[in-house]
Amino acid sequence: MKAVGYTQPQAINQADALINITLPDPIASGRDLLVEVKAVSVNPVDTKVRASSAPAEGQAYKVLGWDASGIVKAVGPEVTLFKPGDRVWYAGSIARPGTNSELHLVDERIVGHAPESLDFAQAAALPLTAITAWEMLFDRLGIAPGKQPSHKTLLIIGASGGVGSIMTQLASRLTSLTVIGTASRPETKAWVQELGAHHVIDHSQPIAQELKHIGFPTVDYIVSLTQTEAHLAQIVEAIAPQGKFGLIDDPAVLDATKFKRKAVSIHWELMFTRSLFGTDDMIGQHRLLNEVAALVDAGLVRTTLAERFGTINAENLKSAHALIESGKARGKVVLEGWASDAVSE
Numbered sequence: 001m002k003a004v005g006y007t008q009p010q011a012i013n014q015a016d017a018l019i020n021i022t023l024p025d026p027i028a029s030g031r032d033l034l035v036e037v038k039a040v041s042v043n044p045v046d047t048k049v050r051a052s053s054a055p056a057e058g059q060a061y062k063v064l065g066w067d068a069s070g071i072v073k074a075v076g077p078e079v080t081l082f083k084p085g086d087r088v089w090y091a092g093s094i095a096r097p098g099t100n101s102e103l104h105l106v107d108e109r110i111v112g113h114a115p116e117s118l119d120f121a122q123a124a125a126l127p128l129t130a131i132t133a134w135e136m137l138f139d140r141l142g143i144a145p146g147k148q149p150s151h152k153t154l155l156i157i158g159a160s161g162g163v164g165s166i167m168t169q170l171a172s173r174l175t176s177l178t179v180i181g182t183a184s185r186p187e188t189k190a191w192v193q194e195l196g197a198h199h200v201i202d203h204s205q206p207i208a209q210e211l212k213h214i215g216f217p218t219v220d221y222i223v224s225l226t227q228t229e230a231h232l233a234q235i236v237e238a239i240a241p242q243g244k245f246g247l248i249d250d251p252a253v254l255d256a257t258k259f260k261r262k263a264v265s266i267h268w269e270l271m272f273t274r275s276l277f278g279t280d281d282m283i284g285q286h287r288l289l290n291e292v293a294a295l296v297d298a299g300l301v302r303t304t305l306a307e308r309f310g311t312i313n314a315e316n317l318k319s320a321h322a323l324i325e326s327g328k329a330r331g332k333v334v335l336e337g338w339a340s341d342a343v344s345e
Contacts, residue, residue, distance in 0.1 A: 003101035005061035034074040039124035039336040041067040042320040065100035066092040069123035089114040091128035093275035112289025115296040125305035125332035131271040133167035140267035158225035160188035165304035172196030207234035306331030311339040
């Protein structure tokens with residue numbers, strides 16, 4: 001099968017940072033689905049792993065990619081949730097080979113039925129970010145879905161990115177929170193407003209000051225999706241006493257004692273945790289993705305696809321990685337289909 005991988009971690013500007021390869025076709029066993037991959041999207045985790053992780057011992061290549069949409073080609077003997085021919089979407093497991101391959105094995109418990117109203121590229125933009133946003137809002141922070149009136153507020157730092165784009169929608173559509181997003185450029189501010197944020201502020205300015213300008217001296221929930229270390233002092237100032245703070249990035253230092261005076265709780269989200277540890281509630285991601293698909297088909301949530309980067313091959317993936325690393329991506333970058341000349345022996 002065609003695939004894209006690498007032999008050693010490198011900067012994306014190196015010629016062989018990602019290369020076209022051929023690999024044996026995998027075979028489904030246990031609860032695995034064998035999926036014919038139709039589209040993939042690129043996330044910050046792809047770039048971080050590519051820059052730091054070598055292939056597993058005994059493996060010549062490491063294949064990246066987690067978000068995917070496609071068609072079930074075969075199922076393992078223990079599969080009960082899907083059958084060949086089903087359209088699916090999922091975000092995979094960080095402990096297994098990635099989705100940048102024509103065929104891919106994935107545990108059915110972290111796979112959902114793809115939205116009927118989206119094409120493969122539109123669907124591939126959503127799984128990883130939707131799971132991350134959903135788990136952060138409803139599992140980690142304990143925010144209750146529903147429109148019962150409240151005066152609670154949510155600040156999303158980095159609301160124009162992949163996770164921010166879907167979190168803004170989920171929070172504004174499914175909860176009674178006043179949603180405040182951050183963005184620093186005119187086009188990203190417009191994007192966040194279009195997705196449902198009630199207010200948009202500029203994170204290149206002092207966040208606490210920006211909030212006060214729009215009438216919010218403090219906010220009840222803050223989720224930091226990027227540059228947490230740079231914003232930490234402003235987060236501590238802006239969060240309300242007994243508030244909840246969530247983050248998904250990897251600050252080199254996180255001084256939790258700064259939150260003690262306000263009795264703020266801290267919540268870290270990693271959507272790979274369930275599959276990485278095979279938790280008892282691993283199937284929750286299957287149910288979550290089915291629920292998000294229903295929201296999409298009902299018109300309550302839209303795809304966050306922002307740019308189509310062509311077919312799935314090394315050159316296009318390198319361009320996508322470079323854009324993600326630039327910090328200028330808006331929404332999600334997606335690649336779709338496999339060109340006949342995408343692989344060199």
